[in-house]
Amino acid sequence: MSPPATGGAHLQRSGWRYLAIILGIAWLTTLVTTRTAGPPVCDVGAGDDIGCARGFETRERDSHGSFRWTDGQAAVVLAASGYGAPLVAEMSMAAPRPADVPPPRTHVTAGSTAFTIAPASAPRWYRFLVSPGFPAGDALTISITSDTWKPPRDRRDLGVMLYAARIRPPGLAALPPVLHTLAMLAFGLAAARVARNPGRHPARGALPVLGALATIGCVGALWVWLPARSVPFLPLYALLTGGMALLASWRASDEAPRSAGRWPWPVLLALAGGAAIDALFVTGLVRGPWSVPAVAIQASLTMGAVWSISRTPAPHHAAVPALQPPTSLLALLQLALFVRLLALAIRLLGGAGSSDPDVELFYSYGRATLELGVPLVEYPSGALIPWALLALPASRELFALALPLVNTGADVVIVWAIWLIAHRRSRTAEPASQEEIRSRGHALALFYAISPLLLPFWHGKYDSLPTAFLTLGLAAFACERSLWAGVALGVGGTIKWVPWLAAPGLALSLLRPASGREVRHVRLDGRLLRFAAGGVLAVTAVSLPFAAYSLERFLAPYLLQGGRAITGESLWFLALLIAEPALWQRLPAPWGPVETGSVLLATAVATQLATLLGLTLLPLAQRSGAWRALALAALIPAAFLLLNRVFSPQYLVTITSAILAAGAAVVRSRRDMLEMTGWLIVAQAANLLVWPNTIAWWPAASALMFATALLALMRAAIAR
Incomplete structure (x- = not known):
């Protein structure tokens, strides 16, 4: 008869099981959101093109919509289109020039695809096929290089006008993007680390998995709701979130007992309330006279947090230690x-x-x-x-x-x-x-x-x-x-x-x-x-x-x-x-x-x-x-x-x-x-x-x- 498993072996098996569950949730969520949100689109010149436009001049607008000039060389990054089907990329471009200036030669590169065109003076859509191999399904970079000209009384060297770029796959992608799947996994693991109850055996309870599921679900909802404003930044935020989770693990295992603890509720309320009101300001939902009470609430919450953290700890019984805020x-x-x-x-x-x-x-x-x-x-x-x-x-x-x-x-x-x-x-x-x-x-x-x-x-x-x-x-x-x-x-x-x-x-x-x-x-x-x-x-x-x-x-x-x-x-x-x-x-x-x-x-x-x-x-x-x-x-x-x-x-x-x-x-x-x-x-x-x-x-x-x-x-x- 084999000896019973030790606590360490049981903990290790439970950890691998949780990892497999969270990975499956991340993969499935990425697959569903990739299909639900549709192919990536970059509306160049709009306020949310910060995640996809690279190397353009300032934003402008005309009767055809928002656009930006290239300055000889620019790029568009279309993220998370997925794998398993050929990609059809489309770009709306124009290259207006005076009569005495020849139309620019514009060289377009996307992965292994490369071609040269002479865009018309009015906006037109240009379509080309892109190989579905790695890393195009994660981030397809379309580089645009063209001749430039300098308009009168303008210090800029202008290439072509780009209005939009998008991907139109002929069929549904069979596989989700790799980097974004790993990003979902990182979000889930970070949430599981935060949700883990340090007072209990870490292998027991479903709280870490539920926390991971809720976090991955929220990120997936943002993916579907605001794809242009969320998808390009998911790998970066996953890296930063994972780093913070590792720091938290390091602190939990390395801190002295006196410095361990949890932040009191006024601090947490100040974080949540301050962020919520900040979001109201950023989105323009609070403005004008309403700014006064909103700012006053932020100030009050911040003062409450400082007051709570500055209180001298009250004496407590040695057998029942009081929960103090972290002091590290x-x-x-x-x-x-x-x-x-x-x-x-x-x-x-x-x-x-x-x-x-x-x-x-x-x-x-x-x-x-x-x-x-x-x-x-x-x-x-x-x-x-x-x-x-x-x-x-x-x-x-x-x-x-x-x-x-x-x-x-x-x-x-x-x-x-x-x-x-x-x-x-x-x-x-x-x-x-x-x-x-x-x-x-x-x-x-x-x-x-x-x-x-x-x-x-x-x-x-x-x-x-x-x-x-x-x-x-x-x-x-x-x-x-x-x-x-x-x-x-x-x-x-x-x-x-x-x-x-x-x-x-x-x-x-x-x-x-x-x-x-x-x-x-x-x-x-x-x-x-x-x-x-x-x-x-x-x-x-x-x-x-x-x-x-x-x-x-x-x-x-x-x-x-x-x-x-x-x-x-x-x-x-x-x-x-x-x-x-x-x-x-x-x-x-x-x-x-x-x-x-x-x-x-x-x-x-x-x-x-x-x-x-x-x-x-x-x-x-x-x-x-x-x-x-x-x-x-x-x-x-x-x-x-x-x-x-x-x-x-x-x-x-x-x-x-x-x-x-x-x-x-x-x-x-x-x-x-x-x-x-x-x-x-x-x-x-x-x-x-x-x-x-x-x-x-x-x-x-x-x-x-x-x-x-x-x-x-x-x-x-x-x-x-």
Whole structure:
């Protein structure tokens, strides 16, 4: 008689059985949805062509429908047509030319099929047969190369106009696409991992399979309902979802018992409610006056989450451990990643994947950098490097997809830096207060990780990247890595020069005399030299190639800023309204310039300089501790942006991060932490009512934003 199977063998067999069941569900769902949704179609020029169009000019429309010009070379990707039947591809093209310009020769390639045509001046459908082999059934790439011409008063090189592309299989595909089947499997396995009850034997119960079935069914429903907005992105999201599930497994098996736990219901409610309201904004279902209560609900949910996570754990019986929220860094990073990937999915499904006009501007600057060297722009030269790298594929669509992913990585770094500052601060505190300081820092990092009030700037702006270098420099300084602190601040300043403002305060903190000594007895030490060397080397390495190529264009961003007028979004415009209340009605938009006299401009500059100088020198005057000096240095960039005569709503990304980093260094009491985050939440909510959800009485929202942001800054400045 054979011995009974061990628990490990039983667990292994159950795991393989669950895997086979989920794989079968994924395969069957992919097969059904492929047949139900029909063949793939790319409506070029429509808002949802971000998943299929590659390398086209901007979207346009005429009497025949939406279209986009190629610029000599472009491509269309038609995803998930399936295998087992020949594919008939169709394209609607036109190539209008003046009488003296010959029609372009257009070369079309799709797998092993290649041919050359001369498209007519009016739109016509062109049909050709494509082999059904791999990878055409997963993603058929149709490349279009043509001669170009340059119309008068147009800087573009135009090829042909493409209206649409689609696949018409003669019969039903016998097999589903491979990559999308694997994507369904990844979604199912991730859901099974989340649904698994850690308190029970993992091989028991049907909950993991039911979770996988529900998730795969939801993805299949999206496939059928919104194929153009979901199918092209399923492999990417499956990869990201699978990675998050692996991180969750790693955390569950590797965390200390004290850091394991589940997020309390206010945090989960903030995630669900914030995402739902964000979806209402993206789809345009909430606009105008309804924006005010919607933003207020998001702010309330976020404040409730911060309040719940900051509560001091109540004593509990040792035999019945209380369920506490996760306290590990990895759990926070997972949460930040989840919020942003969910927000990106909402925008892709809502057809708003590339809706911000700044994305087109950044792409054009990136392409100009690759083609011209140093274009004449209003941004520091360091910003051209990431834009040029993202623009390398010569595809506006890929750029629009990659920018929020880069900002996601930057936001994860910001969360990590805030947590690290608090963690490092707790290690230098008295043993009795270490846990409290860690708890406050955890809540501050959680606030930035889950706040939905910064998502519009995460998606279409680039402020997260220099802010990540700012907070990374502050965290490195807190860890006594002065060289790397200088490098991080130096690189961040070349992208958007605000991070440089924190450097003088940090450098002067290294000159602080010991208690009871005079300033004249201070001597330079190695930390200051390493900090300065790191900053100088970083700035030189990034800036020197641009300056050597064209010094005039390299200096242009710094010179152009000096001549800019006050904008309606700035604090100083509110001062103008006191003297002339009707001024805002004559302003076409909050971001418009306002012509003023030289006295107000001089007052704005003097106030700004005095504030920055005071924050920089205050540690020397008060002989503050090292952590207070770090906090004041972190607040300098925030104060500069709040008092700047040119203000943009995306500055709240840097302002929030700087204040949270300062709070992580000095805030110890729960009351101070809640007060600071409360003011910041109100500031973020009011900021959204200035842009992008501009309301009729936006000056009042702007005044509320500045008042609460300044209160949060002062709360962090005086905290001890």
